[in-house]
Amino acid sequence: xxxxxxxxxxxxxxxxxxxxxxxxxxxxxxxxxxxxxxxxxxxxxxxxxxxxxxxxxxxxxxxxxxxxxxxxxxxxxxxxxxxxxxxxxxxxxxxxxxxxxxxxxxxxxxxxxxxxxxxxxxxxxxxxxxxxxxxxxxxxxxxxxxxxxxxxxxxxxxxxxxxxxxxxxxxxxxxxxxxxxxxxxxxxxxxxxxxxxxxxxxxxxxxxxxxxxxxxxxxxxxxxxxxxxxxxxxxxxxxxxxxxxxxxxxxxxxxxxxxxxxxxxxxxxxxxxxxxxxxxxxxxxxxxxxxxxxxxxxxxxxxxxxxxxxxxxxxxxxxxxxxxxx
Amino acid sequence: xxxxxxxxxxxxxxxxxxxxxxxxxxxxxxxxxxxxxxxxxxxxxxxxxxxxxxxxxxxxxxxxxxxxxxxxxxxxxxxxxxxxxxxxxxxxxxxxxxxxxxxxxxxxxxxxxxxxxxxxxxxxxxxxxxxxxxxxxxxxxxxxxxxxxxxxxxxxxxxxxxxxxxxxxxxxxxxxxxxxxxxxxxxxxxxxxxxxxxxxxxxxxxxxxxxxxxxxxxxxxxxxxxxxxxxxxxxxxxxxxxxxxxxxxxxxxxxxxxxxxxxxxxxxxxxxxxxxxxxxxxxxxxxxxxxxxxxxxxxxxxxxxxxxxxxxxxxxxxxxxxxxxxx
Numbered sequence: 001x002x003x004x005x006x007x008x009x010x011x012x013x014x015x016x017x018x019x020x021x022x023x024x025x026x027x028x029x030x031x032x033x034x035x036x037x038x039x040x041x042x043x044x045x046x047x048x049x050x051x052x053x054x055x056x057x058x059x060x061x062x063x064x065x066x067x068x069x070x071x072x073x074x075x076x077x078x079x080x081x082x083x084x085x086x087x088x089x090x091x092x093x094x095x096x097x098x099x100x101x102x103x104x105x106x107x108x109x110x111x112x113x114x115x116x117x118x119x120x121x122x123x124x125x126x127x128x129x130x131x132x133x134x135x136x137x138x139x140x141x142x143x144x145x146x147x148x149x150x151x152x153x154x155x156x157x158x159x160x161x162x163x164x165x166x167x168x169x170x171x172x173x174x175x176x177x178x179x180x181x182x183x184x185x186x187x188x189x190x191x192x193x194x195x196x197x198x199x200x201x202x203x204x205x206x207x208x209x210x211x212x213x214x215x216x217x218x219x220x221x222x223x224x225x226x227x228x229x230x231x232x233x234x235x236x237x238x239x240x241x242x243x244x245x246x247x248x249x250x251x252x253x254x255x256x257x258x259x260x261x262x263x264x265x266x267x268x269x270x271x272x273x274x275x276x277x278x279x280x281x282x283x284x285x286x287x288x289x290x291x292x293x294x295x296x297x298x299x300x301x302x303x304x305x306x307x308x309x310x311x312x313x314x315x316x317x318x319x320x321x322x323x324x325x326x
Numbered sequence: 327x328x329x330x331x332x333x334x335x336x337x338x339x340x341x342x343x344x345x346x347x348x349x350x351x352x353x354x355x356x357x358x359x360x361x362x363x364x365x366x367x368x369x370x371x372x373x374x375x376x377x378x379x380x381x382x383x384x385x386x387x388x389x390x391x392x393x394x395x396x397x398x399x400x401x402x403x404x405x406x407x408x409x410x411x412x413x414x415x416x417x418x419x420x421x422x423x424x425x426x427x428x429x430x431x432x433x434x435x436x437x438x439x440x441x442x443x444x445x446x447x448x449x450x451x452x453x454x455x456x457x458x459x460x461x462x463x464x465x466x467x468x469x470x471x472x473x474x475x476x477x478x479x480x481x482x483x484x485x486x487x488x489x490x491x492x493x494x495x496x497x498x499x500x501x502x503x504x505x506x507x508x509x510x511x512x513x514x515x516x517x518x519x520x521x522x523x524x525x526x527x528x529x530x531x532x533x534x535x536x537x538x539x540x541x542x543x544x545x546x547x548x549x550x551x552x553x554x555x556x557x558x559x560x561x562x563x564x565x566x567x568x569x570x571x572x573x574x575x576x577x578x579x580x581x582x583x584x585x586x587x588x589x590x591x592x593x594x595x596x597x598x599x600x601x602x603x604x605x606x607x608x609x610x611x612x613x614x615x616x617x618x619x620x621x622x623x624x625x626x627x628x629x630x631x632x633x634x635x636x637x638x639x640x641x642x643x644x645x646x647x648x649x650x651x652x653x
Contacts, residue, residue, distance in 0.1 A: 025465065052465060058495065063454055063488035070458015073443055076465065078458070090484075097448040098455065105446070107427035107642075108650040109438040142651050166653035 002187055007178040009155035009185060010041050010117075014079065016189065017163040018049045021077060024163060025053045028064055028081030028117075032056040038083055039119060039178055061087055065094035065116065069102070069168075072112035077163055085120035085172060086129040092137065099168040100143035115162045119175035120148075121212055122263060122310050126175075128300035133212075133264040135172050139241040139273060145194050146241040148172035150215045152183035154238065157192035165194055172240070174212040181216075197244040199251060203233035206323050207251045209274060210261040211237045214311060218261060221317035230324040240270050245277055252278045256287035257323050263311055266294035288326040293319045328544035330606050335384070335547070340612050341621075343380050343543075344603065348625045350376040350401030351600050353410050356629050357417055357432070361578040365637075366417045369578040370433040372398040374571035375505055377599040378540025380405055382503060382568065385550035386473055392459050394443045394452040394474040395435045398505060402475070403435040406442055410628060414636035421642040428642040441470075449480035453489035453502065460498035460563075471557040475503040478567070479510025481524055490565065494531040497562035501553040504565070505540070507572035512585040525567040535565035541599045543606070571597060 004012065018024050026042055032055040036043030046054040057064045061082055068080035082088045088095075095116060102112040122131035135146050145167050149155040155173070162169040200215075201222055208218040215236055222232035235251045237243070252258045258278060260271035275290045293311055295301075301309045330340055354373050360366040372379065379402035386393075388406045395403055400413060408424065416423040417432040424437035425444065436444035443459065445452055456474035463470050480486065481504060493500050504524050508515055521527065528535020534556065538549045546568060553564035571594050575582040583591070607613045613621070 023465075058488070058491055060484075060488040060491070062485055063457070063492050066451060066454020066485060066489070067458045067461060067492060070455040070460070071462050071465075072458070073455065074459055074462035074466070076462055093448055094451055094454060094485075097446050098451050101446065102444060103650050103653070105426050105429050106436065106438070106444045106650075107429060107646070109424075109427075110436070110444045111653065113653075145652075 001184040003182055003184050004152055005179050006149070006152050006155045006181040007039065007041060009152045010159055010173060011043060013156045013159035013163070014042065014045060015048065017160055018045060018053065023076045024079065025071065025076060026079040026081065027055045027057045027067070029059055029083045030056055031081050037081060039175065041117070042081065061091040062094050065091035065099070068114045068116070069094060069098050069112045072099070072114045072168070073102070073110055077113050077115070079115045079117055079163065082116065082118040084130050085118040085134045086132045088116070088118055088134055089137070095138065095144070095168070095170070096141055100141045104143055111166055112168050113166045114168045115159070115171050116169070117171045117173065119178070120172045121174040121176055122301045122306060123176040123213055125303060125306060126301070127303035131301040133262070135170065135240050136264060136269050138170050139270055141241070144168055144170060144241065145239070146170045146172065147194055147239050148174065148211050150174065150177070150211050150236050150238065152181055153185050154192050156185055157190050158194070158238070161191040161194050164191065169194065176213050195239050195242065195244060197238050197247040198236045199233065199247065200236050201232065201234040203231040203255065205231045205255055206257040206259060206320060207233040207235065207255045208259045208261065208320060209235040209237055209248065209251065209271070211240070212263060214261040214263050214316070217311070217313045217316040218320070220313060221320050224317060225320060225324070228321065230321065232320065237270070237274065243273060243277065248274055248277055249282050252282045253285040256285055257326060258286070259291045259293060259319055259323050261311060261316060262294040264295055265297055266292060267297060269294060288323060291319060291323055327542045327606070330544060330610050330612060333544040333547050337612055340607070343384060344607060344613065345621060345625065346401060346405050347376045347380045347600060347603055348622060349404060349410060349628065350379065352625050352629045353413060353632070354400060356633060358578065360417065360633070366432060368431050369417065370397045370576070371574040372400045374507060374573040374594070374599060375540060376401045377543050377603050378505065378546050378568045378570045381540070381543045381546035382473070382550050384547050385554050386471065391470050392441045392443065392472045394456045394459065394472070395445060396449070396452065396476050396480070397433040397445065398477065399435055399475055400433065403442060407440040408435065408437050408442065410632035411635050412437070414632045415639055418636050418639070419641060420636060420639040422639050450476055450483035450485040452476065454485050456500050457489050457492045457498055460493065460500040461496060463499055464496070469558065471554050472500040473503065474500065475505060477510065478504050478506035478515065478524055479513065479518055482518060490527070490531045490533060490563070493563040494533045497560065499557035499560070500563045501550065501557060502563060502565045504567045505570050506567050507570045509572055509576070511576040511580060512582070523567055525565060528565040533563055533565055535567070537567040537569060540568040540570035541597065541602055543603060571599065573598065
């Protein structure tokens with residue numbers, strides 16, 4: 001075991017997969033050379049594996065996606081980095097019309113195994129276009145997988161699994177967690193499944209499901225609420241599409257009181273899909289209406305009022321207490 | 327027009343090319359018939375570009391190279407190895423359809439066995455996929471060349487620019503073809519772009535580019551042969567704009583009499599690339615008019631057989647609806 005940050009774990013995953021499979025390549029804006037990405041996720045890869053496998057792309061996201069899909073068609077597992085999740089939008093057509101549909105539309109004759117990596121989320125004073133959580137744009141596109149690690153262990157194991165996957169995977173990395181999250185993780189090779197949520201903490205009174213920084217808030221609040229004799233089941237949703245219905249339903253039924261948290265705006269969000277699954281399949285096991293705590297319905301995250309936009313640790317704790325008391 | 331002899335292709339090659347051109351025309355006509363009697367839901371025609379497509383693919387090693395076509399490339403796809411029966415299976419939505427096994431609408435040609443990459447309908451995405459296919463040749467030290475085509479309307483998409491930019495930066499072994507038939511559905515060239523020829527855009531990417539008359543078999547073949555040779559030598563991509571005609575409406579759901587004048591349509595018919603090619607064949611004494619008529623009769627029979635055989639093929643089974651969503 002060695003202590004690493006979330007960012008180092010991602011970097012390690014890529015180093016190990018590059019060494020394991022000579023077909024793996026990575027590219028994106030400022031990904032290559034000595035810089036290794038604006039957050040440093042790909043640092044050291046160009047020096048270790050050469051600039052044919054690790055390179056800067058021109059500043060065009062549709063091109064990044066299309067190049068990766070073409071490589072995927074030829075059996076390469078390409079990692080395409082979008083500098084910010086906000087910037088993925090010009091690539092939506094390539095990702096949805098080509099990557100998501102390639103396997104199905106050819107009945108398996110052609111496939112596009114790609115990892116689309118991208119940093120998402122607020123809390124870094126990124127304003128409108130460096131703070132968004134665009135995962136919901138892609139949810140409901142069968143053929144695609146959307147995953148996001150919220151622990152250091154998963155950052156490494158989930159990325160390795162995504163690189164090895166034969167499906168196109170959107171890999172969302174919370175930029176606030178890059179350096180703030182640190183943990184001991186195994187030095188040996190391991191992977192994390194791309195279709196399983198995980199119960200991070202067992203509890204009996206309420207169930208909280210979240211991902212990213214909201215999950216950190218939930219874990220902290222669960223610890224604090226132990227003093228008030230509130231026992232919390234905490235679920236890391238982790239695989240945002242397709243969702244792991246089995247784990248979600250089991251955790252919902254266990255306590256009968258569910259709080260879903262997202263830093264994204266509330267409408268048409270990932271947690272809406274979780275709420276729908278619970279409403280449809282676990283209604284009679286519930287003891288309270290499903291609660292959703294999410295961002296306000298504003299078109300962007302205000303630079304100056306970021307703290308007012310983001311769901312706070314205090315709000316999370318209050319919502320959990322209120323649900324326990326329902 | 328250059329002579330067919332100037333192509334330096336042998337007589338057998340030219341006759342095989344003629345058979346392909348004629349098959350392209352006769353099969354296309356059959357698909358219109360099947361559409362009008364309700365057996366095929368949709369058809370997009372390549373009539374008016376058969377000679378250009380046959381000349382284009384003749385420059386490639388179709389046993390080695392990769393092809394990313396667009397929806398008018400039926401003749402080119404058959405030149406790359408797809409059979410008339412397979413095309414028919416696609417239009418009839420049969421499980422044996424090599425492009426999508428009955429999942430996509432007709433004319434989205436593809437075949438993994440022939441290294442023809444699947445095509446979607448959101449035009450020009452294939453230009454970027456081609457950069458990835460071509461980059462894989464560099465990574466894997468393979469000697470294949472990648473051909474990608476599109477209509478001229480699609481050059482308005484951002485993917486066109488991004489693909490040419492990436493290919494030129496990375497010196498990719500790829501040939502970009504534009505089949506300019508004058509119209510994007512009903513929108514004429516003058517409302518699609520402000521340059522005189524789209525080939526002028528090559529300059530913007532430091533990429534060799536030329537426009538050729540697609541009715542001129544030899545000129546078209548030579549332009550593509552030069553591009554393939556550049557790609558093989560590691561000299562990078564080429565852009566070729568092939569001037570062709572669209573003798574039919576955009577698709578079986580379009581009537582071009584609404585937006586094209588009678589005079590324009592008459593001139594198109596006068597300039598039909600297939601009879602022009604036949605005229606060259608007989609003038610250069612490659613085939614006699616009687617031999618041409620015999621080949622046509624054989625081709626018609628081939629189309630009949632392909633139609634009958636494809637009609638007997640099974641449709642995809644209902645229980646396959648959810649197959650191949652994920653690996």
